Amino acid sequence: MSFVDQFAHIERDKLLLALYSCTAVEVERALMQPEGNLESLLALLSPAAEPYIEEMAQRSAALTRQRFGANIGLYLPLYLSNLCANECDYCGFSMSNKLKRKVLNEQELAAEIAIIKSRGFDSILLVSGEHETKVGMDYFKRVLPIVKQQFSYLAMEVQPLEEIDYRQLVELGLDAVMVYQETYQAATYAKHHTRGNKQDFTYRLATPDRVASAGVDKIGLGVLLGLDDWRLDALLMGHHLNYLERHYWRTRFSISLPRLRPCTGGITPKVHLTDLGLVQMICAFRLFNQQLDISLSTREAPSLRDNLLPLGITQMSAGSSTQPGGYQAPESQLDQFEISDERTVEQVMTQMRLKGFNPVFKDWESAWIAC
Amino acid sequence: MLTIAGVEFESRLFTGTGKFRSSQLMLESIKASKSQLVTVAMKRIDLKTGADDLLTPLRKAGVRLLPNTSGARNAKEAIFAAELAREMLGTQWVKLEIHPDPKYLMPDAVETLAAAKTLCERGFIVMPYVHADPVLCRRLEEVGCAAVMPLASPIGTNQGLVTESFIKMIIEQAKVPVVIDAGIGAPSHAAHAMELGADAVLVNTAIASSASPIEMAQCFKDAVDCGRRAFEAGLGRVQTQAVHTSPLTGFLQQ
Numbered sequence: 001m002s003f004v005d006q007f008a009h010i011e012r013d014k015l016l017l018a019l020y021s022c023t024a025v026e027v028e029r030a031l032m033q034p035e036g037n038l039e040s041l042l043a044l045l046s047p048a049a050e051p052y053i054e055e056m057a058q059r060s061a062a063l064t065r066q067r068f069g070a071n072i073g074l075y076l077p078l079y080l081s082n083l084c085a086n087e088c089d090y091c092g093f094s095m096s097n098k099l100k101r102k103v104l105n106e107q108e109l110a111a112e113i114a115i116i117k118s119r120g121f122d123s124i125l126l127v128s129g130e131h132e133t134k135v136g137m138d139y140f141k142r143v144l145p146i147v148k149q150q151f152s153y154l155a156m157e158v159q160p161l162e163e164i165d166y167r168q169l170v171e172l173g174l175d176a177v178m179v180y181q182e183t184y185q186a187a188t189y190a191k192h193h194t195r196g197n198k199q200d201f202t203y204r205l206a207t208p209d210r211v212a213s214a215g216v217d218k219i220g221l222g223v224l225l226g227l228d229d230w231r232l233d234a235l236l237m238g239h240h241l242n243y244l245e246r247h248y249w250r251t252r253f254s255i256s257l258p259r260l261r262p263c264t265g266g267i268t269p270k271v272h273l274t275d276l277g278l279v280q281m282i283c284a285f286r287l288f289n290q291q292l293d294i295s296l297s298t299r300e301a302p303s304l305r306d307n308l309l310p311l312g313i314t315q316m317s318a319g320s321s322t323q324p325g326g327y328q329a330p331e332s333q334l335d336q337f338e339i340s341d342e343r344t345v346e347q348v349m350t351q352m353r354l355k356g357f358n359p360v361f362k363d364w365e366s367a368w369i370a371c
Numbered sequence: 372m373l374t375i376a377g378v379e380f381e382s383r384l385f386t387g388t389g390k391f392r393s394s395q396l397m398l399e400s401i402k403a404s405k406s407q408l409v410t411v412a413m414k415r416i417d418l419k420t421g422a423d424d425l426l427t428p429l430r431k432a433g434v435r436l437l438p439n440t441s442g443a444r445n446a447k448e449a450i451f452a453a454e455l456a457r458e459m460l461g462t463q464w465v466k467l468e469i470h471p472d473p474k475y476l477m478p479d480a481v482e483t484l485a486a487a488k489t490l491c492e493r494g495f496i497v498m499p500y501v502h503a504d505p506v507l508c509r510r511l512e513e514v515g516c517a518a519v520m521p522l523a524s525p526i527g528t529n530q531g532l533v534t535e536s537f538i539k540m541i542i543e544q545a546k547v548p549v550v551i552d553a554g555i556g557a558p559s560h561a562a563h564a565m566e567l568g569a570d571a572v573l574v575n576t577a578i579a580s581s582a583s584p585i586e587m588a589q590c591f592k593d594a595v596d597c598g599r600r601a602f603e604a605g606l607g608r609v610q611t612q613a614v615h616t617s618p619l620t621g622f623l624q625q
Contacts, residue, residue, distance in 0.1 A: 065580055067527060069390020122417065152414075217444075245474070250444060252473045291474050356392045365414040365442060365452055 002209040003243050004202055010239060012185070012232070015042070019231050022046035031055060036288035041238045044284035045231045053280060060283035060312040067290050070358040073315035074345065075123035075155070076116050077297075079324040080104050080143065084129030086196030088182075089267045090224060090260055093129040095195065100331070102324045103135055109143060113150050115327040119319060119345050122362040123153040125178065127322075130159035130198055137165050141172065148173030152366035155220070159197065160207040166214030175364065177211045179204070180222035180256065184236035188228040192267075208240070212248035219244065219253055220295070225278075226260030226269030234281050238288060245289075254293035254315070257281055261299050261338055275304060279311060286312035298339040305341050306351050318348035373570055375548050376464075376496040376517040378435070382407045383565065384595040385437070385550065387575025389415070391584065394428050400578055401434060404588035409434045410466050410573065413452045414442035416459070426460075437498065439466035445479070446486035453490055465490060466520065467499040476526045480507050484514070491515030500552055503534035508541045508549075519545060520573065522553040523564065527576040529556025532563060542568045558587075558594030565598025566606060 019042060027049045030040030043049060044056060081103040084093040092099070104112065116124065124147060128135045140158070148154055155176035156169070166177065181204060183189050189201045198204065208219050221240060223233040241253055257278060260269040273281075282294060296305060296313045298320040305316070320339055321327050341348075349359045373380040386406040391397035401409055409429060416426055429436060438456035443449035446469065453465040467490065469483050470476040478501050490497045496517045501507055503521035511519055521541055524530035531554065532538060542549050548570035555561050561572045574591050581587035 066529070066576065069576070069579055070392040071390060249474075250471045353393065358392055360415070362417050363414055363442075365448075365455070 002206040003240055004206045006243050007184075007205060007236075007239075010236065012236075015235060016229070016232050018042055019046045019235065022048045024048055024051070027052055030287075031059070036290075038235075038238060038242055038288075041284060041288040042235055044287055045234050045238075045280065047231075049280060049284070050276065053276065053283070056283040056287065057279065057311050060286035061310045063286055063290050064310075064312045064314065068314050070356060071360045071363070072309065072313065072352055072357050073123060073293075073360050073363055074121060074318060074349075075125055075153070075315060076119075076121045076317055077125045077127045077157075077320055077322065078112055078116060078147075079322060079326060080109070080126055080128040080139075080158075081131065081135045081324050082129050083131040083134050084196075085131045085133075086129075086198040087194045088198060089192050089194070090227065103139070104324050106142070106146065108325055108328070109146060111328045112325065113147065117150055120361050121345075122151055123155070123315075123364070124151040125155040125157060125176075125317075127157045128159075130196065132159060132197065137161070137168070140169060144169060144172040144174065148366060152362055153364040155218070157220075160204055161210070163210040163214045166211055166216055170215055173366065174216060176218035176220060176254070177208075177216050178220035178222065178254075178256065179207045179211065180220070180224065180258075181205060181237070181240070182222075182224045183227045183233050184223065184240070185228045185233065192227060205240075208244055209247075212244060212251045217252060218293070219251055220256060220293075221253065222256035222258060224258055224260060225273045225281075226271055228271060230271060230273050230277060230281070234284070238285070241289065241292070252291075252293070253289075254295055255285060256295045256297065258297060258299055261340070278304075279308070282308065282312045298341040301340045302343055305348075306355065309352065309355055309357055316348070318343065318345040373548060375498075380407050380571070381405075382592070382595075383571040383599055384561070384592055385410065385571055385573040386578060386588070387573065388412070388425055388429065389575055390579035394424050396584055397425075397579070398428050398432055400584040400588040401429075401432060403585045404574075404578065404592050406588075406592075407435055408437050410437040410439045410575075412441040413438050413456050435464070436460055436462060437464050437466050438462065439468050439500075440486075441468045441470075443469050444471040445469065446482040446489070449482070449486045450489055453486075453495055454493075457495070463494060464496045465498070467497055470500075470526075478502055478522070480504065483507075484510055487511050487516055488514040498550065503537035503541060505537060505540040505544060508545060512545065512547050516547060518548040518550050518570070520550045520552040523551050523560065524554025526553045527580075528554050529577055530554050531556055531560035532567075535567070538564070538569070539567060558590045561591055562594040562598035562601075565595055566601050568602050571595075 026043045030043035033040045082093045083101050087094050153175050157178040193199045293314045295315045297317050352359050382405045384406050385408045386404050388411045440449040440452040449469050469479045487497050487499050498518045500520045508519040524533040550571045551564040551569045552573040555574050556577045564572050578587045
């Protein structure tokens with residue numbers, strides 16, 4: 001039993017119709033709901049909710065402050081490798097891209113860690129392309145203990161693994177797994193993933209179940225905004241989140257809302273998500289789920305990131321590099337995607353404080369893995 | 372005066388350190404609250420460097436620290452956090468918090484009792500955060516807890532004394548101080564808890580997330596003082612009907 005079984009019963013066309021035929025009355029009813037549910041999420045993601053964006057933002061901001069206070073968590077991605085055995089037409093790491101491939105060795109890893117630590121970070125997201133043989137469990141088992149010595153909170157965004165693998169990594173200090181479905185629409189998924197294991201839509205869809213069963217503290221869901229109708233993808237992600245919360249009551253969840261960014265050999269988005277749409281999504285998810293972590297990466301521009309700060313965001317990266325070895329020796333041709341906010345973490349923190357937010361580096365106790 | 376584990380407290384308002392916009396604002400709010408016991412999450416403290424945006428200013432302020440085990444999901448993790456706190460902060464005091472449910476942050480009674488027993492045996496001064504469960508509070512007292520901290524309503528919700536009926540039973544039965552923790556959203560809630568006979572209240576979100584935390588901290592201080600004084604003065608009984616001024620049995624005295 002996994003989300004795959006439940007997903008099979010979701011009638012995509014019905015939801016799509018409901019999204020686009022939703023009325024202002026239904027949006028107002030959703031706004032009156034004290035607790036979020038899937039019906040109100042649908043209404044708040046619909047075009048009919050656009051005129052209510054200010055009201056949604058006010059409520060989202062207030063709910064976020066009540067739950068999370070003024071705190072905004074700071075983390076950085078650390079790219080382990082850009083090797084990839086998949087072909088995904090939106091990603092710079094795609095296997096057919098002529099790209100200098102690199103896997104960090106232990107010295108290079110230590111050098112990256114030293115730089116990231118010197119900037120104050122204590123929460124790290126290890127990222128790699130999906131390459132099971134060269135950057136698989138053997139590599140992760142070598143790398144995790146080194147990283148965990150330095151960081152309290154350790155998240156990973158790598159290929160989907162088996163439950164038994166996740167269990168082993170939890171023992172080594174794994175706290176969170178980000179596994180983005182990219183799109184919940186199978187036909188669109190097939191179109192963009194043309195080679196490699198990532199073609200298996202169903203295996204990916206069942207991954208959060210395996211992660212949660214293995215006892216990982218937090219699971220990150222996400223859709224790549226621009227591949228297909230974002231309202232429907234966001235709503236289906238809401239269904240996924242709702243299912244996971246019901247089945248795994250100890251697990252925490254986060255979402256990321258990445259908009260498609262230019263990359264080497266990449267496609268142009270089929271659907272353009274406007275800033276208004278992005279704000280609508282953030283607020284709709286906050287009203288749907290008050291305890292959800294919402295992450296914002298450096299994909300977005302500085303001024304937009306500053307303006308999004310109060311609206312529901314709970315964690316951010318700052319001063320990111322999206323290439324293996326990029327903190328020590330940046331080489332532009334290695335990037336997974338171009339970043340938009342190139343400010344240093346100090347500059348981002350200064351802005352946060354000016355706006356009344358409290359940047360937080362540490363919010364987890366690494367020693368707990370010894371238990 | 373309130374005494375917990377032999378330490379006397381003039382203030383019956385305990386405060387927290389989370390959710391503030393800056394450490395400066397946190398310090399000034401704590402000062403305004405006149406609180407003498409301030410809880411701090413071990414998960415937020417940077418144990419590796421020791422230099423910390425939370426700890427350093429608090430130490431300077433001279434308040435007694437009550438490290439808490441927030442974030443711990445089971446007894447083992449909580450015990451570990453308490454041991455870390457003892458080593459790092461040099462205090463035996465610990466606010467035991469185990470809430471594995473990230474949605475409502477409800478305390479886990481089973482794990483909390485197990486951890487409390489071990490920590491008391493190891494010489495900690497344990498103040499457990501629990502549901503307003505009178506039997507659990509008695510069990511925690513039996514294993515040696517220095518106080519019990521039943522919740523008024525879920526953490527951070529500002530709902531006030533949702534558990535009032537059970538809080539009354541706990542106050543009636545407890546032989547250790549009862550500190551009402553979590554969910555107190557307004558000074559009137561705090562005053563009411565004190566009027567019921569609670570020994571102290573712990574308030575964080577309502578102060579830290581207020582638009583004017585310093586002002587709100589003072590309001591809570593006043594409310595707690597006022598509620599306590601009213602309790603000590605003795606409140607009149609609440610009756611559903613007016614009391615007759617012409618007694619029916621007055622003739623018996625004639």
